[in-house]
Structure formats: C-alpha cells, structure tokens
Amino acid sequence: MIKYSVVIVDDHTLLSQAIAAMVNTFEKFKVLYTCKNGQELVDQFSSSPKFIPDVVLMDINMPIMNGIETTEWITKNHQDVNVMALSVEDEDTTILKMLKVGAIGYLLKDTEKSVLENALVEIAENGFYHTKNVTNLLMKSLSGNGKEEIILNxxxxxxxxxxxxxxxxxxxxxxxxxxxxxxxxxxxxxxxxxxxxxxxxxxxxxxxxxxxxx
Amino acid sequence: MIKYSVVIVDDHTLLSQAIAAMVNTFEKFKVLYTCKNGQELVDQFSSSPKFIPDVVLMDINMPIMNGIETTEWITKNHQDVNVMALSVEDEDTTILKMLKVGAIGYLLKDTEKSVLENALVEIAENGFYHTKNVTNLLMKSLSGNGKEEIILNxxxxxxxxxxxxxxxxxxxxxxxxxxxxxxxxxxxxxxxxxxxxxxxxxxxxxxxxxxxxx
DNA sequence: TATAAAAAAGGTGTTTTTCCTGTATAATTA
DNA sequence: TAATTATACAGGAAAAACACCTTTTTTATA
CATH class of the missing domain: 1.10.10.10 (Winged helix-like DNA-binding domain superfamily/Winged helix DNA-binding domain)
Structure with a gap:
C-alpha cells in the first residue's frame, strides 16, 4: 500500500517526535522527517524532490521562521503540498491568517488522536479539512457576520x-x-x-x- | 518485568496522547492514563489507589488547576509519587517554583526522546533528575545568589x-x-x-x- | 484645489488610584 | 505578661486615569 508522506514542523523536539511516532501508526501515513522551524523545512524542500511530502503538519509559534511565513512559502513554491496547521492557538485572527496564506486545515493540539487521523485522511484524499470551529469562523468571516477583525495601526x-x-x-x-x-x-x-x-x-x-x- | 507506571498531565490531548504512546515504547515504563488538568488528576488519585502512579509527567500551563498547584497537592498528599515537570517554559522563577513545591525534575519540551527516557529512569530509580540548566539554577539559588523568593499568602x-x-x-x-x-x-x-x-x-x-x- | 477624513491637541469635570498617616484588635511570640 | 506582628480599617490629599466634547492641523484624494 502506498502511504502518504508527512512532514512535521514544531520547535519542541519531544512533541514532534511523539507526534511523528503517532502518525507512523496510522495505516495510510508515513513520516518523512521532522523540522524544528520553517527554515529547516525550506532547506529540506530545496535539497531534493524526495523530501517534498504530501502533507505538512505545521506548528505556528516557532523561532526563526514561524508557521505563517513557512506556509506562505510552501503554497507559493509547492502548490501540491497540503499544509495543516497544528497549534495550541485558538485565536480567530491567527486561524484566519493561516488560512489566508494557504493552510487547508487547522487543528488544535487538544484534539484526539482519531481526529488527527481523520483530518489527515481528509486532507490527503479530498484536499481539505476543517473542524467545526474553523468552518464557523469562515462562515462568519465570509458573511461578514463575525467580529470584523480589529486592526491596529x-x-x-x-x-x-x-x-x-x-x-x-x-x-x-x-x-x-x-x-x-x-x-x-x-x-x-x-x-x-x-x-x-x-x-x-x-x-x-x-x-x-x-x-x-x- | 515490572514496569513503572506513569501519568501524563497536559491540556493538549494530542500531545499527551502522543507522549503517552512514546512512553509506552520505553522498556521500563507504562502509561496508566492521561489528564487534561490538575483537577482531573486529583479526582483520579482520590478515586482509587490503583490510579496512583510512580511518576507524573506534569505540564505547567494548564487551565483550572495548573502544574504548580497540582504538584503541590501531590507532594502533600502522596509523597511517594515523583513529579517531573515537562514544560515549554525556561523561566528561572517558574522552574524554581516547581522544584519548591516538590517536583524532582524539570524537562523542556524541546529535548530528545532519549533524554526523556533517561530522565524517567533516573527519576524512577534514583529519585531525581535535573538537566544542567536546572542544576546551575539550584546552585545559584542555594548560594543565595539568586533573588530571594517572594511568598504571597x-x-x-x-x-x-x-x-x-x-x-x-x-x-x-x-x-x-x-x-x-x-x-x-x-x-x-x-x-x-x-x-x-x-x-x-x-x-x-x-x-x-x-x-x-x- | 477643495474637501472630507484622520490625527493631534485642548478644555473641563468626575472617578479612581495612589500614597500618606493613623487606630483597633486579635494572634504570636519573647 | 509584655512586646511584636499581622490584619482590618479610616481620613484625607494629590496624582493619575477616565469621559466627553471641541478645535486645530495633517493627510489623502476626488
């Protein structure tokens, strides 16, 4: 069986290793490698096509090159790669920012293992995944119903x-x-x-x- | 072989599940269960002696009952349980507080899998584990060089x-x-x-x- | 260039905060 | 028991924060 390849980007080594191990237990997925920050991922992507995965699990708060910048780079240079944000953040503005730069999914770190697996399947096979809160957020955002985002100069x-x-x-x-x-x-x-x-x-x-x- | 039992406390379900899976791969350890916050742990401990582990891996930033409060409760009520702090925080005062209330180890989340395993072994078998930065911090603190702590009632x-x-x-x-x-x-x-x-x-x-x- | 919009500043008055100096009382301790 | 300490509270004054409303100056732009 051909497995979808996954790359995990998170500055907390222990966590990315743990999540990598978890993803490796999923039937349809296989972790290619993990990165500590966006810069590392860019380097890997650039070194060889072998290192370009199907899905990237992307943390947002990272040193050097954060999740938003990195996602922007990926969607510009590798449109076939699907990025899913994986963050502790539940802030509307952050989520919207990630989606704006091209993430096709957003998962909070306090979800269940099974949810992550489902999300990965959806993303790899259908090309998108959104939790309810993100869907609601998008609806609100589109219909202009939600809190219009507050911009400070x-x-x-x-x-x-x-x-x-x-x-x-x-x-x-x-x-x-x-x-x-x-x-x-x-x-x-x-x-x-x-x-x-x-x-x-x-x-x-x-x-x-x-x-x-x- | 008798395995040491471990409980993981972290509000990010995905992470605690992932770390639980990782700990379960360690030869000498076995995860009893995981908790989303301190209150859950207190409930478990109180429900049955079966649910009292050898080691607790404790996150610090949690809602409802944080790692410091929870560790304090554990060391007061279950002195035989060893608590190791597992946090993204690198703040001196936070580390000292955790040690003050009875944590016998402090690990940052950006360590390697092998480091976690070694730390767990040390804690379970010798009763303490400290990374270099914590040891240095303790030295400073003991020699009176560190800021004397402020206690609020x-x-x-x-x-x-x-x-x-x-x-x-x-x-x-x-x-x-x-x-x-x-x-x-x-x-x-x-x-x-x-x-x-x-x-x-x-x-x-x-x-x-x-x-x-x- | 005329003009609308935004930023900066002024006026005035109320409320809250901050900073003193004290008093009373119960608990702790020498 | 006397002294000390911690806690709760009071009065009053000055500083800062808050509210509201008006005017001037800049900036953008039609």
Whole structure:
C-alpha cells in the first residue's frame, strides 16, 4: 500500500517526535522527517524532490521562521503540498491568517488522536479539512457576520506596548513625542475599539493578541 | 518485568496522547492514563489507589488547576509519587517554583526522546533528575545568589487575581467582602513587596508568576 | 484645489488610584 | 505578661486615569 508522506514542523523536539511516532501508526501515513522551524523545512524542500511530502503538519509559534511565513512559502513554491496547521492557538485572527496564506486545515493540539487521523485522511484524499470551529469562523468571516477583525495601526500598537509597562500616560506621551491629550485620545479610542473598561483591559488584550509578550 | 507506571498531565490531548504512546515504547515504563488538568488528576488519585502512579509527567500551563498547584497537592498528599515537570517554559522563577513545591525534575519540551527516557529512569530509580540548566539554577539559588523568593499568602493571591481583571478596587473589595481601605492596604503592601509602581506592575507580576493566566 | 477624513491637541469635570498617616484588635511570640 | 506582628480599617490629599466634547492641523484624494 502506498502511504502518504508527512512532514512535521514544531520547535519542541519531544512533541514532534511523539507526534511523528503517532502518525507512523496510522495505516495510510508515513513520516518523512521532522523540522524544528520553517527554515529547516525550506532547506529540506530545496535539497531534493524526495523530501517534498504530501502533507505538512505545521506548528505556528516557532523561532526563526514561524508557521505563517513557512506556509506562505510552501503554497507559493509547492502548490501540491497540503499544509495543516497544528497549534495550541485558538485565536480567530491567527486561524484566519493561516488560512489566508494557504493552510487547508487547522487543528488544535487538544484534539484526539482519531481526529488527527481523520483530518489527515481528509486532507490527503479530498484536499481539505476543517473542524467545526474553523468552518464557523469562515462562515462568519465570509458573511461578514463575525467580529470584523480589529486592526491596529503602528502608532496604536506602539501605544499598546507602552501601556503594558508601568509608565504613566504622561510618560508615554513624552516617549512617543505626543501631547498627553493625544495619548488620552489613543486610549479612549482603543477602549471602545477593543471593548475594554480600563488599562488592565488594554494590557490583557495586548497579551492575548501577542502585541506584548510578558 | 515490572514496569513503572506513569501519568501524563497536559491540556493538549494530542500531545499527551502522543507522549503517552512514546512512553509506552520505553522498556521500563507504562502509561496508566492521561489528564487534561490538575483537577482531573486529583479526582483520579482520590478515586482509587490503583490510579496512583510512580511518576507524573506534569505540564505547567494548564487551565483550572495548573502544574504548580497540582504538584503541590501531590507532594502533600502522596509523597511517594515523583513529579517531573515537562514544560515549554525556561523561566528561572517558574522552574524554581516547581522544584519548591516538590517536583524532582524539570524537562523542556524541546529535548530528545532519549533524554526523556533517561530522565524517567533516573527519576524512577534514583529519585531525581535535573538537566544542567536546572542544576546551575539550584546552585545559584542555594548560594543565595539568586533573588530571594517572594511568598504571597492566600488572600494576597486572591487579590492579585482580581487585580488582573477590569474591576475597580472598590468592586474587588465588595467581592472579597472587605473594606475598600483594606484593599488599599493589600495593594500598597504588594507594591513594595513586589517592587512595582502601579496596577500594571501587579498584573505583569501575576502573569509572569502564573498567579493569573490570561 | 477643495474637501472630507484622520490625527493631534485642548478644555473641563468626575472617578479612581495612589500614597500618606493613623487606630483597633486579635494572634504570636519573647 | 509584655512586646511584636499581622490584619482590618479610616481620613484625607494629590496624582493619575477616565469621559466627553471641541478645535486645530495633517493627510489623502476626488
């Protein structure tokens, strides 16, 4: 029986090894190799056609070259390779980003073994797989029904980062070379835009959305 | 051959299943079951002595009951069980906390399969295992070179958690059934104790030290 | 270039936070 | 038992945060 080849990309060696072993127990699949980050995968792909698999299981948070960048590279240069995101992240914006750059599936790491197997089969044979939450997200996204994604501009992002420090707004104003009143404005706009009540809300939003990393 | 029994605690089902499968390939080990969080483990332990393993592989970041709280519970109630932390975290304070509450080993998730096996053998047979970075950390800590640890009591921890929400101090006072002035006191004490300037500082401390998980 | 939109800044007032200095009381300990 | 410590609470003042509403300046663009 011809098995579909799989490559796993994850910076946590132990996990990629463990998942590789698991995938190898699946009847229809065989792990070609694993990578620690996107750069390693690019190198492998480029070295020989032998190293181009049918499916890539892609983590998102990785050093050097993350899952989004890597997926973008794959779909540009190897359109026949199917990428499935495999992440701990449940953030709408992250999922949408992965799908936008060409991932055809998105699995959370807290799914069951059987779900992973089904997903791999779907992807290898039908070319797509989506969990319910992703499907719903896509529906919402298409129908414009879902939360329209909140986009912060550069200055707002800069402000948010400062807001996560122990600086007062006045001090933030000084650093950003703006009037305290302008900073007041930034804050007020973001309060309504992000739907938070106070500075703690800003901080939490920034952390959850990776604007600031503690 | 009698195998050591292992329990794996990790909120990412796929990962705990994969690691479980891996551990089951180790000659001397056998996975009893896996848990999604500390609460599940406590329930299992409490239900029957059959479900008390030789070794627990413990993730740190988990919902409901995290690795630190869970390890503390285990070492209090089941001193014969050896806990090894298995985390993506490389933070000194987190590692120290895990060791403080009784973990006898600390492994990062980006280690090799063979390292995990060796570590398990060491733990099961000798009762301890430490990677070099942990050993160095302990040396520093013992020689008094490391920062002396800050201990918060239960009510301070409760306050800290509330401080990470968007509640005002007055609202926190209501929830905790204390006078707003008492809450003022808690805050002021923690400001100096944790060496922070304002509420954002409290929030950051709480997050970094896993008192609050965003 | 006229004009609409966005960014920056100002005015004013309220609420919350922060920072003091104290008091009372129960528990701990010398 | 006396002293110490920890906890709960109070008053008041100054600083910061928050809210809302207006005006000026830039920027984009039709």
């Amino acid at each position: 550069d200055r707002q992002v800069a402000f948010m980062k400062h807001a996560c420090s122990e600086l007062t707004y006045k001090e933030i104003a000084d650093i950003m070379c703006l009037s305290p009143k302008t900073i007041d404005g930034y804050r007020d706009v973001l309060f309504t835009k992000l739907n938070v009540k106070n500075r703690v809300g800003l901080v939490m939003y920034a952390i959850k959305n990776k604007i600031y990393t503690p | 239960d009510r301070q921890v409760a306050f800290m958690k509330h401080a990470c929400s968007e509640l005002t101090y007055k609202e926190i006072a209501d929830i905790m059934c204390l006078s707003p002035k008492t809450i003022d006191g808690y805050r002021d004490v923690l400001f100096t104790k944790l060496n922070v300037k304002n509420r954002v500082g409290l929030v950051m401390y709480a997050i970094k030290n896993k008192i609050y998980t965003p």
